[in-house]
Amino acid sequence: MKYMLIMRATDDAWARATQLDFNEVLETMGKFNDELIRAGVLVAAEGLDDAADTVVVDYASEPPVVTDGPYGETKELFGGYYILNVASKEEAVEWAKRMPMTGPGIKTEIRRVPSIDEFPQENTWIVKERAWREATGQL
Template structure:
């Protein structure tokens, strides 16, 4: 099974949500999450606080620079994610299309790298160490990240 991350983006503003029934949002997201759990595809997922509580570490000069949020263009911000275990990209896309999101929202679907992506570097010290780290952390999915 491949792992995919669904990254929820919102191009609207905080004010767009001021008039929403927040309990209805919680219920819709809860039902969506529950459907993925029942299907056995949900590995995890979380919402994120407002960008004003965040920061960006930018590596453009000699030393990293920290900028407090809000940051970036609104279309660059994301406010939550899900990690799924599915057979194909198409299956991940089908789950993304079921998300209870309205106009102004987007979900970016990205495959999470796995061991096959690093076959040419199988003898690399850190590729080997990461396999052990994943076993130690209980996240052994035969994956490596770079």
């Protein structure tokens, strides 16, 4: 099963993280990523750029309103993610508990990523997506 580990941080925690030595951050995260790779569970992992460069598309009106960053007031920022292929939610939780770069104001949300096999296989769009995934080596 695939699980997405979504890294979240409050504004204060994000500000503290930007004060860290970037080479130390790379070393710390690199070691954790290497553990995931050696365990054979890492599917994908990406960090996100500074929220000041964000663009938000708000669908509350027609046409949607596009606003450039930075965010006004936030409670938590989405800073990056991992996708792991593990046997259970419990295993995903155990990996999340081992993540580096944690502390007050930092959380990891864990959500299962459904497989394409869980969707109606006779649906035209699922058939097209399955063909695309097969053609690109994703299945």
